[in-house]
Amino acid sequence: MKYVVMVSHGEFAPGLHSAVNMMTGDRPDVLDTSLKADMSADEFAENFRELVKDIKKDDQIILLADILSGSPFTNALSVLDEKGMLPNTLVIAGMNMPLAITAVLMKDNFDDLNLLKDTLLSEGRAGLTEFAAVADEDEDDL
Amino acid sequence: MITFMRVDDRIIHGQIITRWSKEYPCDGIIAVNDKAATTPVLAQSFKASTDKKVFVWTKEHFKEVQDKVLNSDKKYFLITKNPVDMKEILVDMDFKPGIKKLIIGPCNDRPGAVKLGQNQSITQEEADALEAISKKGYDIEFALVKESSIGEWPKFRSKFGY
Numbered sequence: 109m110k111y112v113v114m115v116s117h118g119e120f121a122p123g124l125h126s127a128v129n130m131m132t133g134d135r136p137d138v139l140d141t142s143l144k145a146d147m148s149a150d151e152f153a154e155n156f157r158e159l160v161k162d163i164k165k166d167d168q169i170i171l172l173a174d175i176l177s178g179s180p181f182t183n184a185l186s187v188l189d190e191k192g193m194l195p196n197t198l199v200i201a202g203m204n205m206p207l208a209i210t211a212v213l214m215k216d217n218f219d220d221l222n223l224l225k226d227t228l229l230s231e232g233r234a235g236l237t238e239f240a241a242v243a244d245e246d247e248d249d250l
Numbered sequence: 251m252i253t254f255m256r257v258d259d260r261i262i263h264g265q266i267i268t269r270w271s272k273e274y275p276c277d278g279i280i281a282v283n284d285k286a287a288t289t290p291v292l293a294q295s296f297k298a299s300t301d302k303k304v305f306v307w308t309k310e311h312f313k314e315v316q317d318k319v320l321n322s323d324k325k326y327f328l329i330t331k332n333p334v335d336m337k338e339i340l341v342d343m344d345f346k347p348g349i350k351k352l353i354i355g356p357c358n359d360r361p362g363a364v365k366l367g368q369n370q371s372i373t374q375e376e377a378d379a380l381e382a383i384s385k386k387g388y389d390i391e392f393a394l395v396k397e398s399s400i401g402e403w404p405k406f407r408s409k410f411g412y
Contacts, residue, residue: 146369148358149259177299179260182292189291 109167110215113160114140114203115184116174124172124208132212143180153183160187168221169197170211170228176201198225206235252280252347253325258355261286261331264299266355269395270327271302277324278303282312282339283331309338316345332357333372337379341386352383354392364409366392367400377410 114121125140143152173181198221210231218224254274286292293306330336363371393399
């Protein structure tokens with residue numbers, strides 16, 4: 109089974125998870141936890157360990173984090189390392205909505221995490237964009 | 251040489267390093283932490299967090315190469331995860347960094363810790379370490395970032411029986 113696991117500071121991961129749920133429905137293979145203000149990194153790591161305790165070694169994880177090398181990112185990796193899960197984990201930092209939706213909806217179409225990676229990075233990067241309103245002078249040009 | 255010393259329970263935090271390296275010259279970071287140095291994924295994560303050169307060393311390794319650090323022309327930030335490791339370096343190893351200032355950054359709330367400020371909580375064991383560092387002649391300031399200093403060790407030591 110493939111899991112999407114979101115981690116972040118504050119309410120970002122639970123918030124992103126709930127936003128993604130609106131598009132994909134509530135699914136058992138999407139999980140989240142976050143480092144709250146005044147929570148120790150050890151407490152976060154403990155919560156993360158509990159969150160992923162039923163994920164088995166032959167499962168795969170797509171770990172989405174808010175920021176590269178932040179405490180949630182680092183501590184989640186440390187727990188997955190202890191579990192021996194890193195070889196089965198795709199790790200992406202700088203998560204956003206297009207990336208997360210694509211991860212949840214497309215993950216089961218890819219057996220190879222490396223191929224999934226290209227799709228996810230491309231969706232995530234394309235989602236970060238400036239929207240420039242352009243005056244359309246041809247509006248009445250029938 | 252060492253240009254800046256800091257305790258931060260996240261060890262290396264990219265944005266914060268960027269901020270402090272505007273205050274003090276920085277060619278690279280030396281992070282001393284036994285767990286991170288011996289867990290490759292942690293060491294790699296710290297290295298990825300900043301575009302500065304990053305060394306993640308055990309205390310033992312730091313002890314071996316400390317003279318090389320001092321004799322280097324490169325300007326390094328010295329960072330530990332907690333005051334106890336910093337005390338081992340400054341007091342027990344008697345490392346002489348050539349600067350007197352130590353900045354205490356984030357130290358999370360934990361059971362038994364005394365809260366000094368936002369995200370700055372110190373256990374008795376850590377207080378004992380800070381007292382020893384202070385006795386060694388170092389000025390210890392509590393500041394998440396330079397603008398948010400909450401004071402120096404003499405202001406807080408009485409909370410820990412000193």
